[in-house]
Amino acid sequence: MSSINSNLNCSTNALSNAQNIHSLSIVKEVKIIHQNIRSMRTNFDVFLINLSQLMFKPTVIVLTEIWISESELSLYKISGFKMFAKCTDYSRAKGLLVYVLEEIPCNSISVTLSSADCVLLTLHFGFINFYLLCLYRHHVIQPNHFLNEIQGVFHKVSGNLVIVGDININILDNNQVSNDYINLMCSQGLQCLLKLPTRITRSSSTCLDHVFARIANMYKFQLLTEVLHLDISDHSMTVFSIAPVHYHSQNRGGCESEPLKYGINYNYLKHCVAGVDWTVVFNENNASKAFELIIEKLTSCLEFSRFSYSTTKDSKKLKPWMTNSPSSA
Structure with a gap:
């Protein structure tokens, strides 16, 4: 994980391709969706149907609990997207898969945690660059161990950062684990952008799927989150979007907007x-x-x-x- 910070700033090679430069100029809003899919074999087709019915095209797709081995990845490609995966052959209920639009310049940074599956990327857009940390915390691992490990990642990553994934910590609960987790995120300048139930059962309503962001000059951007209850699995889909503040005012169908x-x-x-x-x-x-x-x-x-x-x-x-x-x- 050495020289992580240089990956975010040194985008010369990624931007040398003329097609990528053009794509940067037309991307005005970034949308990242996350879905705990609980088995690609069982629910991937249902996910694709729901994906085709969304009113927008996601920039990044994050799937957790994929439950497949690395040898199966080629079976789950999505046209127009490149893939980054963290698979575990020794445990069924794990794994993480990230899809990024092919035209978006990005770099993968190697990070290994024993308490979570992790994919760390740097994403480059015309209006902003940021790290994207995608996580699935193993529920059998003690939360304190995860918090200690994730601090090691924070010490090596500076600048704009977005975190999405299933952390298996219910931030709607006011308990020691949740408070320690929220305090750690706050100490790193990470704002909790989603506090709605993402897993609803007959007996519980919990927020296990999180979105955190640390964006410099945040007032220059509009950050939005929502939860889509699509019945793909027992978890709902989360959507995170970021765009310059003027982007949404220009796309309101001609309504005249007041000062921000x-x-x-x-x-x-x-x-x-x-x-x-x-x-x-x-x-x-x-x-x-x-x-x-x-x-x-x-x-x-x-x-x-x-x-x-x-x-x-x-x-x-x-x-x-x-x-x-x-x-x-």
Whole structure:
């Protein structure tokens, strides 16, 4: 995993192909879908049917619990996508497969965890570059072991980062495991973008499939998530999209938009501040420098807790005495 940071910045070779350069210029929104498929042999055909019925074409497809060996990968190609896989021949209920559009420049970085299946990629687009960390945490492994291992990955990855996958930790629960996990993510500047049930049974409703993101100058982008209940497996599909803030305003069917507004996710801010490592502040002998470090860390928490939104003039709520048009008066 040495020289990981250079992989994100050194994209000269990837961009030398003219076709890739053209594709970068036309990609205006990135959409990443994740589905715990619980056996490619059983559910891949159902997944493909649902994929064809989506109202958008995903940029990246992440499938977890694929339950196949490396020798079977050629049976599960998707036209127009290149594949990156983590297979385990010794255990059935594991494995991870990532599809990326062929025209998108990307690099695979070798990462091995004993507590999770992992694929780490660098993705390059015209408006943003970022790491994509795809994970399936083995449910039989203690969560603390996973948290310790994932910290090793964080220490080697800097810059924009998106994490998707089935972590097998229910972040809707307020318990020690969930809090330790959320605090670790917050300490790395990673914002939790999805807190909705992704696995619903007769007896439980849990959020095991997660989306986290750390994006510099996040206010310049619109980050959206949703959950699609498609009955592909006992897990729902998650969708993450990122685009420049002006992209969605230009695609609202001509509605005139007001200036972008900003808000603070205070629950995330609380977790982010709670997860800050203040050691460097305590070890600083210069009071002025220590104060600057405090401000820097708090400012960082505020930046990652801020979200943007906009409203259209057509969607403004009218006063009770006002009608939609003069003719109806």
